[in-house]
Amino acid sequence: MKQQQAASGRGTVSHSSECDMPTAHGCFRMHVFAEAGSGREHVALVMGDLGGEPAPLCRVHSECLTGEVLGSLRCDCGSQLDDALARIAALGRGILIYLRQEGRGIGLTEKIRAYALQDQGLDTVEANERLGFDADLRNYRPAVDILAWFGLPQVRLMTNNPSKLSALRAEGVEVVNREPIIADPTAHNEAYLRTKRDRMGHLFDPLDGGED
Numbered sequence: 001m002k003q004q005q006a007a008s009g010r011g012t013v014s015h016s017s018e019c020d021m022p023t024a025h026g027c028f029r030m031h032v033f034a035e036a037g038s039g040r041e042h043v044a045l046v047m048g049d050l051g052g053e054p055a056p057l058c059r060v061h062s063e064c065l066t067g068e069v070l071g072s073l074r075c076d077c078g079s080q081l082d083d084a085l086a087r088i089a090a091l092g093r094g095i096l097i098y099l100r101q102e103g104r105g106i107g108l109t110e111k112i113r114a115y116a117l118q119d120q121g122l123d124t125v126e127a128n129e130r131l132g133f134d135a136d137l138r139n140y141r142p143a144v145d146i147l148a149w150f151g152l153p154q155v156r157l158m159t160n161n162p163s164k165l166s167a168l169r170a171e172g173v174e175v176v177n178r179e180p181i182i183a184d185p186t187a188h189n190e191a192y193l194r195t196k197r198d199r200m201g202h203l204f205d206p207l208d209g210g211e212d
């Protein structure tokens with residue numbers, strides 16, 4: 001019963017609650033969506049009126065407890081999340097969808113196992129494979145359904161990840177523009193960023209000074 005879609009449901013998700021959410025970047029409207037089957041609670045943070053032209057700025061962000069809550073410097077997730085909210089707030093309009101798919105979909109326990117393997121010299125892709133997973137197990141369908149719930153056929157998407165871009169487009173989201181979202185490399189995350197660029201095709205400019 002719990003997993004049946006509510007009247008306001010859309011595809012794989014049902015809208016379950018909402019409130020105003022003041023943040024360091026200003027006040028957003030926070031919406032929670034329950035995903036059928038998994039029960040995962042995804043979030044949309046919305047600022048301003050999303051209708052009309054131009055298509056709103058949008059970030060589809062995947063959960064990273066270590067980077068976003070604990071301040072881990074192994075990845076760029078915390079600064080990307082902060083940057084995305086700041087850019088939406090600067091325009092006064094946009095949507096951030098926060099998907100609860102920790103560790104590119106393998107969950108926290110396995111992500112930490114993958115980190116331990118990276119400490120032994122494997123890169124982020126090799127570590128996932130050693131654990132028996134594909135490099136990326138994420139599912140963007142809930143994000144597509146959340147955008148549909150808001151009646152948003154078009155977005156300007158902040159990402160460097162071509163797989164995310166093509167997955168959203170394949171599911172019918174019209175990404176009218178891709179906007180890079182670049183975190184400054186640090187001594188701790190430089191190898192990780194390099195692997196994302198070289199093995200996962202991420203569209204980074206700055207790692208080698210912006211020439212590629």
Ligand SMILES: Nc1nc2c(ncn2[C@@H]2O[C@H](COP(=O)(O)OP(=O)(O)OP(=O)(O)O)[C@@H](O)[C@H]2O)c(=O)[nH]1
Pocket residue numbers: 060061062063064065075076077080101102103104105106110111114115124128158159160161164181196202
């Ligand atoms: N399995 C695994 N997951 C990781 C690792 N480092 C970060 N993650 C997860 O990766 C997800 C973020 O994905 P990224 O590949 O960093 O970036 P992205 O969101 O695909 O791409 P952008 O839109 O350009 O930011 C989060 O769910 C993190 O928890 C790792 O070494 N192994």
Ligand SMILES: [Zn+2]
Pocket residue numbers: 064066067068075076077078
């Ligand atoms: Zn992270």
